[in-house]
Amino acid sequence: MASFNIKTGDTVKVIAGKDKGVTGKVLSVLREDDRVVVEGVNQVKKHVKAMAQGQESGIVTVEAPIHVSNVMLVEGDGVTRVGFKKVEGTKKRADGSSYTVERSVRISRKTGEEI
Numbered sequence: 001m002a003s004f005n006i007k008t009g010d011t012v013k014v015i016a017g018k019d020k021g022v023t024g025k026v027l028s029v030l031r032e033d034d035r036v037v038v039e040g041v042n043q044v045k046k047h048v049k050a051m052a053q054g055q056e057s058g059i060v061t062v063e064a065p066i067h068v069s070n071v072m073l074v075e076g077d078g079v080t081r082v083g084f085k086k087v088e089g090t091k092k093r094a095d096g097s098s099y100t101v102e103r104s105v106r107i108s109r110k111t112g113e114e115i
Helices: none
Strands: 011-014 023-030 035-038 043-048 058-063 071-075 078-080 082-092 098-108
Touching: 011 035
Parallel strands: none
Antiparallel strands: 011 023, 011 071, 023 035, 043 058, 071 078, 082 098
């Protein structure tokens, strides 16, 4: 399992496959399978049986997962690769004293700014 550069809520552009060029919001990330579900991308028909009374059965259209390598993060008017950078910050202890910590943040490889 690789580290993921894409998170839920990011806006991504599909760079390969039948939906190439489509931009959408990431609805969920499936880390075990290296896949993401993107809004309006890779839509498939699914047959649904009415499980509870009042729920309708029929054929519904849902988004299926696509491989994470087929999407790129959108920044501004184009796409960018994602990098990581260590940033120092301060935290406070319960007794009121503070200490410095390093945290990893995502950065744009194109502009170098924090995402």
